[in-house]
Amino acid sequence: METVTISPKFQVVIPKGIRDNLKLSPGQKVQAIAYENRIELIPQRPLREMRGFLRGINTDVPREDDRT
Numbered sequence: 001m002e003t004v005t006i007s008p009k010f011q012v013v014i015p016k017g018i019r020d021n022l023k024l025s026p027g028q029k030v031q032a033i034a035y036e037n038r039i040e041l042i043p044q045r046p047l048r049e050m051r052g053f054l055r056g057i058n059t060d061v062p063r064e065d066d067r068t
Helices: 016-022
Strands: 030-035 038-043
Touching: none
Parallel strands: none
Antiparallel strands: 030 038
């Protein structure tokens, strides 16, 4: 786990290891979400890049008897 410092302008620098691991690039947009007591940054990806990312997911969902 890496620690970052919040600047006086409330900016943070994403550590290089994380940037490289997530293949982030300068100017890329991220969604900032407050979840419980933490901040999550979720990279926005072009829709074309997301094609097929759910391939192989298990789609079996237990259903109630009246929903069959």
